[in-house]
Amino acid sequence: MNLPTRVPRRVVLTAPDENCPFCHTHLQISQHRDRAIRTIPEDLSLIMRDKKCPSPTCPQPHLRFRSTEESRIALPHDKLGLDVILEVGHLRFHQHLGFPRIHATLKERGLPISEMGVQYQSRKYEALVASSVTSSQNAVFEKLAARGFLLPIIDAVHYGSGEAVVYLIIDGLSGVPLFGQETVVRGKIELVPFIRQLTTLGLPIIGVVSDKETGLAPAIAEALPGVPHQFCQRHYLGNVATAMEPDLASLGEDVRKREEHLREFQRDLVRLATKAQKDGKPVPPDLSTALEFCEAARAAARIHGRPTTEPSPIKRHKELKRVQEAVSRAGRKKGGIGRCSKDCKQSSSPLRKRVGLRAG
Ligand SMILES: [Zn+2]
Known part of the structure; x- marks a missing residue:
């Protein structure tokens, strides 16, 4: 593919x-x-x-x-995002998928990665959720001790209700993971001792950054009393957006199918045009227009959005709708896409259908 x-x-x-x-x-x-x-x-x-x-x-x-956002996007020196490690771990250890299936799933979602790369990310996930810095003979601790204080980021990664939650504590200045935990429950009872591990390092904690996840804020207040707590707005938005994920995935799939149909349809149109040329007939202008619309709709179905504020499936759907409206307008014009030779009359109707246009 x-x-x-x-x-x-x-x-x-x-x-x-x-x-x-x-x-x-x-x-x-x-x-x-x-x-x-x-x-x-x-x-x-x-x-x-x-x-x-x-x-x-x-x-x-x-x-x-540094921006704490950087530590959330990727671990130090990594070229793949932290989301890749977490997703590979989720598919491997919660969904129990084999590496070839995980590889295929990620490629389907547009991520260029090799099967070896998937295995490597899976090992990274295991190391990440088992991270535990101690104050004895630890290179990470020595660096923290030389700096003299902690500024941790505490994050929770959810995979849906009833599924596992991954808690991470990352050093906000270097991006190095300090503590990790994978759990199925998410209550203050588990969270407080997890966060309190920070105090075992014996270094002053000058502040904590986290999102506004339910349970996280009161747990931080209880585990680290008196430590200033800062919320990360963008991450908070990201958490809210996770509720939309199943809908986004289904919309994305719908857009992908429409693009696939359009590709087949475009091939049919090209065949028609080639045949007309072979027979020495001029290519009907509406056929060229239909081809241009196909190209525009296919480009719209592949456009990239922005995670959280404008996810790709929504942006693609909107762009497809714009092309669909243009097809509709062209169809209403005299001599437009719908009023042409027999071939094009046939071609315009499936095009409308394929960009999601209702009959009428
Ligand atoms: Zn200063």
């Missing part, structure tokens, strides 16, 4: 912090970093604008403040 080319979406991520948490000086942008990340729905071209404290008297002058 040939996958459509994925044009990376440019995303600029700026460190959200305004002032240095240590000396309260206004932070300045100190560097731009580029990262190319491949997630399941799209390729991203990330531009990170990191900040640092300009004060010569700052106790943490070497610290780089």
Whole structure:
């Protein structure tokens, strides 16, 4: 199966912090970093604008403040998104699918990945949910200790009601996973001891970032009393959007089928045009128009949206509707797509049907 080319979406991520948490000086942008990340729905071209404290008297002058969003998109040094690791783990360990099936599923969803790549992501998932930093002989801990404080991101990844939940604690400044847990229940009773593991590291926690997931906020307040808690708006939106996922998947499938039908139909039209040329007859203008509409509708069915705010299936459906309206308008015009030679009369009606146009 040939996958459509994925044009990376440019995303600029700026460190959200305004002032240095240590000396309260206004932070300045100190560097731009580029990262190319491949997630399941799209390729991203990330531009990170990191900040640092300009004060010569700052106790943490070497610290780089980053966007916490980057740690949520991908683990450090990875080229594939964190969503790929989590989805592979979900399909492997919750849905019990074999690697070839997972590979086929991800390719169907547009992600270029090899079967070996799937196996590698599965091992990463196992390591991720088993992450547990301790304060003894641990390279990750040594780096945290040298910095002298923690700024963790706490995340919950849901797979639907009755399904597993994956909890992750990631270091907000380096993006390194600190603790992971896979559980089927999601209550404060399990969450509090999970979050409290942070305190066993014996380092001051200057703040916590999380989404507004039910259960997460009260659990954080109980496990880490007095620690400032910051919510991540974009992630919150992402959580709300997960409720739409089954509908989006079904809409996406519907759009994919329509595109498939259009491709077959386009082939028929090309055959008609070739036959006319062979017979020495001119290609009816409406046939050319129908072909152009086909091309436009197929391009619309492959367009990329934005996760959360405008998911691809919705954008594709909207674009298809625009083409559908254009076909409709052309059909009503004298000499338009619906008023032509016999061949085109036949061709326009399936085209309308195939872009989802109701009869009438
Ligand atoms: Zn400072």
